[in-house]
Amino acid sequence: MNDKILFIYPKLGFDVKDVSFELPMGYLCMAAPLKADGFDVQIIDQRIEKNFDLSLRRALKEKPLLIGLSMMTGQQITHSLNIAGEIREIQPEATIVFGGVHPTLMPDQTLLHPLVDLIVRGEGEQTILELAQALRSDSDFSGIEGLSYTHDSEIVHTPERPPIDLNTQPPIPYELVDVDKYLMGQIPGYRRSLDVYTSRGCPCACIYCYNQSFNKRRWRPISTERILENIRYLIDKFRIDSMFFNDDNMFVSLPRVYEICEGLHELPYVPVWGSVGSRVDSLHGCDYDKLEKSGCKHLYIGIESGSERILNQIKKGITLDQTLDVVRDISRTDIIAHYNFMTGFPMETGIDLKDTLDFIDQIMTIDRRAYISSLHIATPYPGTPYYFMAQEYGWKPPDSLEEWSDIYWEKTEMPWLDKDYKRMLSNISIISYFIDHKVADRLQGRPLFLAGVWLYGKLAGFRWKHRKFNFCPEFQLLKRLNEWSILE
Numbered sequence: 001m002n003d004k005i006l007f008i009y010p011k012l013g014f015d016v017k018d019v020s021f022e023l024p025m026g027y028l029c030m031a032a033p034l035k036a037d038g039f040d041v042q043i044i045d046q047r048i049e050k051n052f053d054l055s056l057r058r059a060l061k062e063k064p065l066l067i068g069l070s071m072m073t074g075q076q077i078t079h080s081l082n083i084a085g086e087i088r089e090i091q092p093e094a095t096i097v098f099g100g101v102h103p104t105l106m107p108d109q110t111l112l113h114p115l116v117d118l119i120v121r122g123e124g125e126q127t128i129l130e131l132a133q134a135l136r137s138d139s140d141f142s143g144i145e146g147l148s149y150t151h152d153s154e155i156v157h158t159p160e161r162p163p164i165d166l167n168t169q170p171p172i173p174y175e176l177v178d179v180d181k182y183l184m185g186q187i188p189g190y191r192r193s194l195d196v197y198t199s200r201g202c203p204c205a206c207i208y209c210y211n212q213s214f215n216k217r218r219w220r221p222i223s224t225e226r227i228l229e230n231i232r233y234l235i236d237k238f239r240i241d242s243m244f245f246n247d248d249n250m251f252v253s254l255p256r257v258y259e260i261c262e263g264l265h266e267l268p269y270v271p272v273w274g275s276v277g278s279r280v281d282s283l284h285g286c287d288y289d290k291l292e293k294s295g296c297k298h299l300y301i302g303i304e305s306g307s308e309r310i311l312n313q314i315k316k317g318i319t320l321d322q323t324l325d326v327v328r329d330i331s332r333t334d335i336i337a338h339y340n341f342m343t344g345f346p347m348e349t350g351i352d353l354k355d356t357l358d359f360i361d362q363i364m365t366i367d368r369r370a371y372i373s374s375l376h377i378a379t380p381y382p383g384t385p386y387y388f389m390a391q392e393y394g395w396k397p398p399d400s401l402e403e404w405s406d407i408y409w410e411k412t413e414m415p416w417l418d419k420d421y422k423r424m425l426s427n428i429s430i431i432s433y434f435i436d437h438k439v440a441d442r443l444q445g446r447p448l449f450l451a452g453v454w455l456y457g458k459l460a461g462f463r464w465k466h467r468k469f470n471f472c473p474e475f476q477l478l479k480r481l482n483e484w485s486i487l488e
Helices: 025-036 052-060 076-090 101-105 107-111 125-136 224-238 254-265 288-293 308-313 320-331 350-366 385-392 402-406 419-432 438-442 447-466 475-487
Strands: 004-009 040-045 066-070 096-099 118-120 147-151 154-157 193-196 242-245 272-279 296-304 336-343
Touching: 004 025, 004 052, 025 040, 025 066, 025 125, 040 052, 052 076, 066 076, 066 125, 076 096, 076 402, 096 101, 096 125, 101 107, 101 118, 107 118, 107 147, 107 154, 118 125, 193 224, 224 254, 254 288, 288 296, 296 320, 308 350, 320 336, 320 350, 336 350, 336 419, 419 447
Parallel strands: 004 040, 004 066, 066 096, 096 118, 193 242, 242 272, 272 296, 296 336
Antiparallel strands: 118 147, 147 154
16 A cells, blocks of 8 residues: 655745745645545655755655645746656656646646646645545545546546635644754844744735635634644744744734734743734734734735725725824834835826835835835736736736746736836836845845845935936846855
C-alpha cells in the first residue's frame, strides 16, 4: 500500500529571504488530515531548497501516490509547469494534482494543459484526503466533491465542496518543514516572526479581490481557544517573538478581536503582533488601547485610492473622512500603520491619480511613522469583478495557462495605459517604496544596503515632492542591487 504524498511549493517570482518566505500554510493545512489518516506527507519548497532538483529526484524514487503543486496567477505558473514537466520526465505515471487560486477559478483552461491530471478546487483539506484515500484503494473518485479532471476527452467538474469546519481540523504539522528558515523580522526590532491565521475569507465586495469567487464572500472565524493554543505552541516550540495575523480580513468582528487580545494576556509570554487584513471601516472607532496592551505593533490597512470617486467605483466601502479619522487615531499610538494603495484602473483619470498622491502626503503629514505601500497597478485577476470590467475596456485575457504567468502588476499590458503612462505609473510604484522608513526598518543589521536605501531615499523624496516621475534612469541600478540582494 502506497501512502506517500508529495507536496511541492514552487517559486513565486519574487522570492527574497527575510521578506517573502512565508510558511507554505496551504500545504501544512492539507497535510494535517492526511497525517491523521496515516499518510506519509513530504513538503518540498523550491524557494528554500538549495538543491531542489536533487531533493525532487530523491522524493520521486519513493513513487508518491500523488504529487500536489500550487499555482497562483502570475510567475508561479511557470515554475509549477516546469516542475511538473520534470516530474513527468522522471516518473511518467505520476499523478500530478494542481490546486490554488488560479486552477480553482480557471479550471477548464488549466485542464487543457497536458501536464495537469487533476485539480482540487477551493479549500483542499477534505478533497485531497478523499482523493488520496481513493487512489490508495484504487477506487473511483468521481463522487468526490471539489475535483476537476478530464475523462474520455471531456472535462468533468464534480459538485462544489461546502466550506469545512475550521475548528474541527487536526493540529497543523509544522514539523514537516524547517520552520527556522521561514522566521522573518516582519515587525521592526523583532526577528522571529511567523504567520498565524484566525479566519478565512472576507464578506466585502471590492472588485479587484479574488474572495468574491474563491470564498463566495464568506468569512469564517477560528475559535479563540484554538488560535491561542496554536500561538502557545509556536512560542514554546519555535521561540517566536512576534507574529502576523495573515487573514484576508481579521477585523470583521471587533468583539472577537478584543477577545483574542484578552487571551494573549493569559499566555506566559505575549509576543508582539501585526495584522495584514485590516479595513478602515472595521477600525473606525476601534479601541486601540486594547490592541496596544495585547502587543499590537503593526497594521496593514487597505485604502487603495485617494479619490472618493474611484473608491465608490471599486466598491471599497470606505470614505476618505473615515480613513483620516483612523490615521489620526493610529498616529496617537505606538502602532505602525502600513497603508496600501493601487492605481491604473481604466476609469481613473489624471486628477484621480493626483488626488491619491496628495492623499498619501496628507497621511504622512498626520502620521510621520506611517508606511506607504508600493503603488501597484491594478491587475484583473480571474474570478474578480475587475476581470470582467477590464474586458469591457478592451483587455483580452490570456488564451492559455502559460500566458497567465505574465499577468502581474509589473508586466500586464492594459489597453487604456499607453507606454509612457504605464512607465510613469511603474516609476511611481518604485519611488513610493522609498518615501518612508519601511525599507530601512527591514534592513537593520545590513549596513551596506541600509546606506544605499538612505541615499536613494533622498532622491526618491525629491522626485515624490516635485512629482518627477517620467525619467528615472537610476532604476537599472536598483534592479541590479535587488538581484544582488536576492542572491546574497
